[in-house]
Amino acid sequence: MTFLSDVWYVAWRELVIFVRTPVRIIMVVIQPLIWLGLMGNMMQGFAKSPMVGQMLGTGNYLTFMTPGIILMTVLFGGAFSGMSIVWDRRMGYLEKLLAAPISRAAIPFGKAFAAAIQAGVQVLLIVLIATALGVRFATGPLGLLVILLIAMCFSLILSSFSLSLAARIKSHETLMAIVNFFTMPLMFTSNALFPIEAMPGWLATIARYNPVTYAVTAIRQLTLSGWDWLAIASSLGILAGLTIAVLTLSRFLFQRATAD
Amino acid sequence: MATMIQIEELVKVYKGGIRAVDGVSFDVEEQEIFGFLGPNGAGKSTTIKCVIGLLRPTSGRILIRGTDVRQSPKLVKPMMGYASQETAVDDRLTGWQNLFLQGHFFHLARKEIDERGEEVLRLCGLWERRNDSAGTYSGGMLKRLDIAAALIHQPSVLFLDEPTLGLDVQTRKVIWQYIEKLRSEQKMTIFLTTHYMEEADALCDRLAIIDRGKIMANGKPGALKADIGGDIVTARFVAPEEKVSRLVQALSALPETVSVTPMGDGLQRIVARQRGDRLIPEVFALAAKNEVGVESIRLHRPSLDDVYLHFTGREMRDEQGSREEIGKARMTQRRLRR
Numbered sequence: 001m002t003f004l005s006d007v008w009y010v011a012w013r014e015l016v017i018f019v020r021t022p023v024r025i026i027m028v029v030i031q032p033l034i035w036l037g038l039m040g041n042m043m044q045g046f047a048k049s050p051m052v053g054q055m056l057g058t059g060n061y062l063t064f065m066t067p068g069i070i071l072m073t074v075l076f077g078g079a080f081s082g083m084s085i086v087w088d089r090r091m092g093y094l095e096k097l098l099a100a101p102i103s104r105a106a107i108p109f110g111k112a113f114a115a116a117i118q119a120g121v122q123v124l125l126i127v128l129i130a131t132a133l134g135v136r137f138a139t140g141p142l143g144l145l146v147i148l149l150i151a152m153c154f155s156l157i158l159s160s161f162s163l164s165l166a167a168r169i170k171s172h173e174t175l176m177a178i179v180n181f182f183t184m185p186l187m188f189t190s191n192a193l194f195p196i197e198a199m200p201g202w203l204a205t206i207a208r209y210n211p212v213t214y215a216v217t218a219i220r221q222l223t224l225s226g227w228d229w230l231a232i233a234s235s236l237g238i239l240a241g242l243t244i245a246v247l248t249l250s251r252f253l254f255q256r257a258t259a260d
Numbered sequence: 261m262a263t264m265i266q267i268e269e270l271v272k273v274y275k276g277g278i279r280a281v282d283g284v285s286f287d288v289e290e291q292e293i294f295g296f297l298g299p300n301g302a303g304k305s306t307t308i309k310c311v312i313g314l315l316r317p318t319s320g321r322i323l324i325r326g327t328d329v330r331q332s333p334k335l336v337k338p339m340m341g342y343a344s345q346e347t348a349v350d351d352r353l354t355g356w357q358n359l360f361l362q363g364h365f366f367h368l369a370r371k372e373i374d375e376r377g378e379e380v381l382r383l384c385g386l387w388e389r390r391n392d393s394a395g396t397y398s399g400g401m402l403k404r405l406d407i408a409a410a411l412i413h414q415p416s417v418l419f420l421d422e423p424t425l426g427l428d429v430q431t432r433k434v435i436w437q438y439i440e441k442l443r444s445e446q447k448m449t450i451f452l453t454t455h456y457m458e459e460a461d462a463l464c465d466r467l468a469i470i471d472r473g474k475i476m477a478n479g480k481p482g483a484l485k486a487d488i489g490g491d492i493v494t495a496r497f498v499a500p501e502e503k504v505s506r507l508v509q510a511l512s513a514l515p516e517t518v519s520v521t522p523m524g525d526g527l528q529r530i531v532a533r534q535r536g537d538r539l540i541p542e543v544f545a546l547a548a549k550n551e552v553g554v555e556s557i558r559l560h561r562p563s564l565d566d567v568y569l570h571f572t573g574r575e576m577r578d579e580q581g582s583r584e585e586i587g588k589a590r591m592t593q594r595r596l597r598r
Contacts, residue, residue: 002367005364005367006364006365009361009364009365012361013350013353013357013361016353016357017350017352017353020352020353020393021352090346091346091348091350092344092345092346092347092348093348093350095309095314095342095344095346095348096342096344096348096362096409097365098313098314099312099313099314099337099340099342100337100362100365100366101333101334101337101338101365101366101367102365102367
């Protein structure tokens with residue numbers, strides 16, 4: 001119980017800061033709007049071609065793209081959550097947390113949890129905007145709930161990974177460099193914005209092993225075609241496994257992270 | 261009086277092989293304000309961090325009220341409050357939110373946080389501003405908020421690492437008043453580090469001087485200062501060397517002088533037994549008699565530099581910190597100086 005309370009209050013701090021930063025909230029709304037509005041519109045002509053439509057699985061590029069945008073937003077949001085540790089360390093706040101009788105693991109868990117909640121809010125906003133732009137989700141409200149779950153799970157993976165890095169990395173610059181090194185390729189070697197069928201063979205191979213692809217595939221399935229239990233279960237299984245692995249890693253690293 | 265903190269032969273060697281703390285032993289009594297005096301990089305913060313469990317000591321033993329810190333951290337942590345050098349207040353939260361979080365991190369019940377939070381905020385004079393963002397606080401207020409947060413769980417000993425670093429003189433005095441109040445009203449033991457002699461002088465019942473990880477002196481401030489002597493007169497003489505040394509001899513023979521030390525560059529440091537202002541005319545008289553010109557003369561009260569010089573035989577200097585430490589120090593100063 002105390003562990004859950006520790007996690008919650010670490011998360012509470014992040015969430016209060018998030019709510020108290022209006023610019024960040026505005027950006028969270030505007031960014032998907034731009035992506036969906038601009039990119040979706042730009043690519044619409046391309047999706048009209050019947051061959052492309054077949055690869056995409058829909059004649060509406062926006063519908064194809066929405067799951068990609070969801071994942072992209074979650075990916076970038078989660079990837080930078082390690083920055084808050086670097087910041088806390090600089091501010092001396094990390095020491096304050098370590099000097100308190102809380103469980104060390106509550107620090108990364110709480111921050112990852114906060115990142116997942118923020119990701120959930122962002123995904124809901126994207127869904128609203130997409131719906132307003134004419135995207136229809138094949139599986140309805142229940143499907144949206146599963147989409148939300150997948151997105152938040154993915155956010156936990158990314159943020160825990162980023163937080164694990166931050167347990168060791170002490171400068172903003174280094175962490176930024178490493179995070180950027182990972183996020184962009186993760187994004188562009190997945191099927192988030194481009195169907196695997198249209199990729200050259202080598203890229204398609206990478207894409208198949210990219211965790212982003214697992215999440216996108218499941219969300220896209222739910223968005224475009226409906227319930228395919230096998231596909232969804234296998235995606236969810238892999239994501240859940242990854243989540244547990246990365247959470248365990250962050251727990252291990254923070255347990256050892258005294259101020260040594 | 262009972263012993264609050266007992267440190268025995270504490271050694272901390274960092275990964276790079278730096279011996280930050282090298283065999284430090286001392287006791288802190290209950291309800292005492294104990295000062296740890298030394299330049300940056302002397303091992304003050306490292307010692308504190310070992311005591312509160314942020315660092316693993318390489319060897320040695322630390323007891324809080326007889327309980328070993330390494331063996332029972334869960335037991336000992338609630339007994340200690342810590343306000344770090346960096347003023348670890350989240351200035352994106354309100355004053356109250358900072359306290360609220362700290363209370364929960366120490367597993368207090370909601371009711372306790374409400375009651376105790378009000379008490380410590382009133383004590384630190386921040387109750388009226390509790391719902392303002394800490395980002396709008398002045399440097400002194402941030403420091404007070406940090407101290408208030410360290411008090412929320414009613415620790416029996418409070419660790420203040422450089423509580424007035426980067427604050428202006430008036431604010432520093434206000435913080436001193438609050439620290440005094442904590443001792444008198446809350447019956448708290450206070451362990452503070454500082455590199456300001458005036459601070460140690462104004463606040464501490466006892467202090468230890470630390471240099472390069474070793475304790476050089478330990479005692480009441482009055483006694484330590486008495487060891488140095490009284491005022492200090494620094495004079496620069498211009499004359500051939502043998503004339504100056506004759507003058508130095510004559511000065512040393514005066515009943516009012518404790519010692520005369522050459523500081524290089526023609527400077528001589530004369531420690532007076534008591535009042536330096538009485539010594540100055542005699543310096544001039546003797547200089548004239550020995551045909552030595554006086555280029556400059558300065559009178560001052562013993563400072564940390566003098567205590568240092570006395571106990572370590574060297575001038576005080578700041579050790580070069582790591583890049584991260586320097587960054588932290590700069591950031592603290594920026595935050596506090598607005």
